[in-house]
Amino acid sequence: MPILQVIEYPDPRLKQVSNPVSFADEANLEAVIQDLFDTMYDAPGCVGLAAPQVGILQRIVVIDSSRNPKFESRHGRVVLINPSVERQEGEVIAREGCLSLPDLTANVKRAQFISVRFQNPEGIEKKIEASDFEARVILHEMDHLDGILFLDRVASLKTDVFRRKRYAQNEGKKEGDGARKPVGEDSLKMQEIESERSSNR
Numbered sequence: 001m002p003i004l005q006v007i008e009y010p011d012p013r014l015k016q017v018s019n020p021v022s023f024a025d026e027a028n029l030e031a032v033i034q035d036l037f038d039t040m041y042d043a044p045g046c047v048g049l050a051a052p053q054v055g056i057l058q059r060i061v062v063i064d065s066s067r068n069p070k071f072e073s074r075h076g077r078v079v080l081i082n083p084s085v086e087r088q089e090g091e092v093i094a095r096e097g098c099l100s101l102p103d104l105t106a107n108v109k110r111a112q113f114i115s116v117r118f119q120n121p122e123g124i125e126k127k128i129e130a131s132d133f134e135a136r137v138i139l140h141e142m143d144h145l146d147g148i149l150f151l152d153r154v155a156s157l158k159t160d161v162f163r164r165k166r167y168a169q170n171e172g173k174k175e176g177d178g179a180r181k182p183v184g185e186d187s188l189k190m191q192e193i194e195s196e197r198s199s200n201r
């Protein structure tokens with residue numbers, strides 16, 4: 001199965017609202033899902049991918065938060081089609097990254113607990129309840145379906161966005177435009193941080 005190219009900010013497709021999947025005319029849905037998983041697993045540590053990130057403007061998300069051993073994952077590998085948040089509670093601020101913003105991470109506030117309705121690949125209605133890291137992964141990927149990136153969620157672009165040090169520190173590379181990552185090296189890695197954070201200055 002092919003590894004698809006992940007499109008990066010500021011590609012305008014990342015800002016578009018994706019279309020609902022209508023199962024009647026989705027002959028290639030299975031293949032799209034497989035390609036999304038293959039592309040996600042090809043990126044070390046990556047725990048979620050949304051179809052619009054590979055230029056497919058459909059409301060499909062794949063996640064596998066069990067790839068990050070630092071956090072609890074209740075559900076592992078999941079496909080969410082046409083997902084919608086039914087209930088959310090609490091607030092947690094934590095660090096996020098994104099394959100489509102490979103040079104940046106940011107502190108983003110998300111719900112701590114969520115209940116999400118979605119359809120599985122067979123078109124059957126399902127519900128998933130998730131918390132903490134797994135909830136964050138789902139909400140981050142769902143945002144992509146509405147053209148929202150984590151940069152749109154940060155409280156302050158000045159104090160809540162960080163350059164990925166490990167890319168900038170690659171030997172022989174200079175920080176700035178030259179510090180772009182090699183394809184496939186990125187990951188959706190997050191760190192729990194204090195809700196009442198003291199900003200990095």
Ligand code: NI
Pocket residue numbers: 097098099100140141144
């Ligand atoms: Ni993302």
